[in-house]
Amino acid sequence: MCRLKKLLLVPLVVGGLFATGIAFAAWTSSGSGTAAPKSTTSINSTISPGTSSADLYPGASSTVTVTVNNPNPYPIVVTSISSGSSALVNTSCTAGTVTTDAVPNDSSGLLQSDGSTRTISASGTGTYTLTTHMSSSAVDACKSQTFSVSLTATIASA
Amino acid sequence: MRRALTLALAVVALVPAARADAAWTAAGSGSARASATTVAPTGTLTSSCGTLQASVKLTWTATSTPWADGYEIRWGTSSGSYTSSATTSSTSTSFTSPALALGTYYFAVRATKGNWRSANSNEVSRTIVSVLGVGTCV
Numbered sequence: 001m002c003r004l005k006k007l008l009l010v011p012l013v014v015g016g017l018f019a020t021g022i023a024f025a026a027w028t029s030s031g032s033g034t035a036a037p038k039s040t041t042s043i044n045s046t047i048s049p050g051t052s053s054a055d056l057y058p059g060a061s062s063t064v065t066v067t068v069n070n071p072n073p074y075p076i077v078v079t080s081i082s083s084g085s086s087a088l089v090n091t092s093c094t095a096g097t098v099t100t101d102a103v104p105n106d107s108s109g110l111l112q113s114d115g116s117t118r119t120i121s122a123s124g125t126g127t128y129t130l131t132t133h134m135s136s137s138a139v140d141a142c143k144s145q146t147f148s149v150s151l152t153a154t155i156a157s158a
Numbered sequence: 159m160r161r162a163l164t165l166a167l168a169v170v171a172l173v174p175a176a177r178a179d180a181a182w183t184a185a186g187s188g189s190a191r192a193s194a195t196t197v198a199p200t201g202t203l204t205s206s207c208g209t210l211q212a213s214v215k216l217t218w219t220a221t222s223t224p225w226a227d228g229y230e231i232r233w234g235t236s237s238g239s240y241t242s243s244a245t246t247s248s249t250s251t252s253f254t255s256p257a258l259a260l261g262t263y264y265f266a267v268r269a270t271k272g273n274w275r276s277a278n279s280n281e282v283s284r285t286i287v288s289v290l291g292v293g294t295c296v
Binding site: 013018027048049053057059060064065066068093099100128130132136140142143147148149151152156 | 182184196273
């Protein structure tokens with residue numbers, strides 16, 4: 001009976017040590033000071049505009065790239081990117097004239113612009129291609145304008 | 159006892175898995191940048207007198223913008239100020255005005271795409287005079 005109790009305790013202790021180790025790793029990776037490894041303890045990424053050629057016109061679609069940085073000391077994947085919509089520009093080129101499509105959730109990580117990479121290394125960056133559209137009713141004031149489209153992304157550890 | 163042991167092992171195995179999953183989510187925010195192009199103007203606009211005596215025929219070189227959907231022809235009696243207009247398809251590169259009243263008329267053409275307009279072409283002018291009481295382009 002005493003031997004059996006010991007047998008029961010060993011895995012519990014080992015398991016406890018494992019759990020502690022995980023918690024410590026999460027704490028370290030997030031750079032925060034709390035024990036619970038939550039998303040709020042990770043450092044959020046920033047989405048920066050990448051390349052875009054001046055090729056939108058009424059009714060046209062094109063592509064733009066964005067760069068997502070990883071300020072965390074561990075690799076991450078971007079699992080989704082929201083749709084986006086432009087704000088008012090040039091006084092009368094109305095909000096929503098330019099939109100970008102959402103990239104639906106992929107828990108294994110979205111493919112980057114190179115077509116093969118999914119992971120962003122620690123302190124690295126990843127580039128993603130988005131499809132963009134200009135409304136067919138875009139007014140004349142939209143000609144030759146540059147549009148900023150706000151986006152959000154969800155990110156998970158790799 | 160064996161059942162208790164199995165249960166303990168299962169609990170131990172589940173705990174780290176659940177924590178690892180909860181640990182690694184975050185967010186990102188920022189923006190993308192997209193840019194719009196413009197409609198290229200037509201090439202040189204020239205004028206001649208139309209077959210209808212008081213009309214003016216205009217001919218121009220097509221815009222280099224492949225997605226242009228038409229042309230807008232504009233005219234008026236003051237240079238640079240156009241009070242009348244007509245449109246043609248993108249495959250047309252000429253236009254004959256309706257019969258005009260006596261006076262000097264100034265013309266320009268611009269390419270279109272939806273609500274977009276290119277810059278004006280060069281301006282040309284023609285005068286309608288009275289010949290034996292009939293308006294005639296000269």
